[in-house]
Amino acid sequence: MNARIKAKEFCLSDFGIHKVHYPSDATYDSSRGKDQTYIGYMQRGSCVFSSTFSTVECNAGDIVYIPEGLRYTSQSRGDPDVVCYCIQFSFRTDKDGKRFDRRYGMQKVCGVSAADFGNRFLEIYELLSRSDELSKIAAVGRFYTLFYDILPHLDEAKAPDYSLPVT
Numbered sequence: 540m541n542a543r544i545k546a547k548e549f550c551l552s553d554f555g556i557h558k559v560h561y562p563s564d565a566t567y568d569s570s571r572g573k574d575q576t577y578i579g580y581m582q583r584g585s586c587v588f589s590s591t592f593s594t595v596e597c598n599a600g601d602i603v604y605i606p607e608g609l610r611y612t613s614q615s616r617g618d619p620d621v622v623c624y625c626i627q628f629s630f631r632t633d634k635d636g637k638r639f640d641r642r643y644g645m646q647k648v649c650g651v652s653a654a655d656f657g658n659r660f661l662e663i664y665e666l667l668s669r670s671d672e673l674s675k676i677a678a679v680g681r682f683y684t685l686f687y688d689i690l691p692h693l694d695e696a697k698a699p700d701y702s703l704p705v706t
Contacts, residue, residue, distance in 0.1 A: 549639065553629040554679060556664045561621040567613045575627040576640040577605040578689065580660040582624060584617025588645060595645055600653035604693060605645045607638070624660040626682065643693040650692045659685050
């Protein structure tokens with residue numbers, strides 16, 4: 540049995556996490572398209588993400604998937620503010636020039652434990668905040684496990700053509 544695979548399409552070319560604070564009623568304009576794919580965890584507040592293809596409403600505890608290149612706007616609401624952890628990443632292209640993370644469109648990730656995933660986002664954030672290499676490697680490993688657990692809950696049918704502008 541061959542235990543080797545060609546894993547180029549699963550190799551990260553970019554990876555990070557941000558803790559974002561938005562004031563209540565903040566608007567974010569990404570009508571030029573995102574530079575990386577994002578998975579966001581809404582820790583506090585709510586947000587409505589709108590693109591030409593769909594509108595996704597997220598509340599505290601929800602997880603949202605936003606693929607690279609998608610043009611969208613968002614409107615945040617919170618009392619007193621909105622706190623979101625955003626993992627941004629990019630996978631390398633495969634031999635056909637396609638990217639694994641662009642198979643899925645913007646959507647709320649349903650069917651996962653909010654508390655468990657929230658803790659996992661916080662753990663990745665804490666690991667990447669440290670300066671040692673082992674913590675950063677551990678954060679990448681935690682990301683792959685988190686992404687593995689999210690994939691069965693993503694709908695490939697929601698993957699759009701990214702070239703259309705936000706209306």
